[in-house]
Amino acid sequence: MELLAIEGKIKEKIYGKQKIYFADQAQFKDMNDTDLKAMDCQLSELNTEALSLTQTCRQLDAELKELNNSLTTEEMMSEIQQLKEEYSSYRVRLEKIKSATNHVTPEEKEKVYKEQKVYVKEWKKRKRLASDMINAILEGYPKSKKEFLEEVGVETDEDCKVVVPNA
Template identity: 25%
Template sequence: MEPTAETVLNYLKEQNRPYSVTDIFNNLHKAIGKTVLQRDLDSLVGSGEVVGKTYGKQRIYYVSQEGEIVPPEEDVAAIDREIEALREEIASKAQHVKELRTQLDTLKSNMSLDHCRREIERFTELNKKLKSKIEIMEPREGFEIDRAELASLTRRRDILSKELKKRKKICEDALSIVLENCPLNKTELADEIGLEVEPS
């Protein structure tokens, strides 16, 4: 086999797709003249290593697929099953992403991250004030307290604590959804928007 013919054959094997003479000539950067290239292609077609077909006024060439090893049917079936499983997994993940986007849109419409931050700060401050009041009213020697008021403050503190936890959960859920498509980690994103979160 001529060196130029070997170059052409190797190129067609690497690309594994049909080309016209002009395509091959240009893709090989005109390293082989068109006359020699045509001669090599005719030779390769004659040897059965390359197939040449005419479509209209154009003739294309591609590597012959004859002689290739055909995998057993059970292997093909296994690959088909794997492909189908991957398709189902992709569809499932796509649906999950769609649901997350819907949740994110809902959270955005109901409560922004900035609003979450302000609410958490407000409830945290209220909680601190209530704790201070309760500490002041704790029984001490020679000090009488209003039990009803203490009980009321304690209940209010518990309610606010629960609400604070609820708001924090909403905010962290929103953060988790945003983090799906965000290059920052949870702590970095929280710092970026000025939000305090529990350490992971």
């Protein structure tokens, strides 16, 4: 800073032990109101242009990101080929299913549904009985239900993530 002050590019003022440096106002030309207004207009035009360019840049970035995330032509062709192969395998499987002669008769289907209802009903009945017994034991048990089930080694349907189906 001292070198710039010696060269005359900036001014130096000394206040006690402190030195203050500032720009030499004499080296700048005097500006009148018309020059300042012209500069203000130019500044506002440049700000508008910068805003426009920033918006365009954002749009182009979004478009670039979208293009980078999309498949290339080769990848798309590969995907189409894979889907065609998958389609043909499903077509063959459908033909096999249509030509099969071992279809389930409505009577057999109804029999299976009736058996399921019986088994689900029995499941719910046994679950209710077991729950009633556990609750009766827990009335005089000092620990929590969870601790009791762990001690006895009982696994509930919820522990195994099993849901009783609707009958």
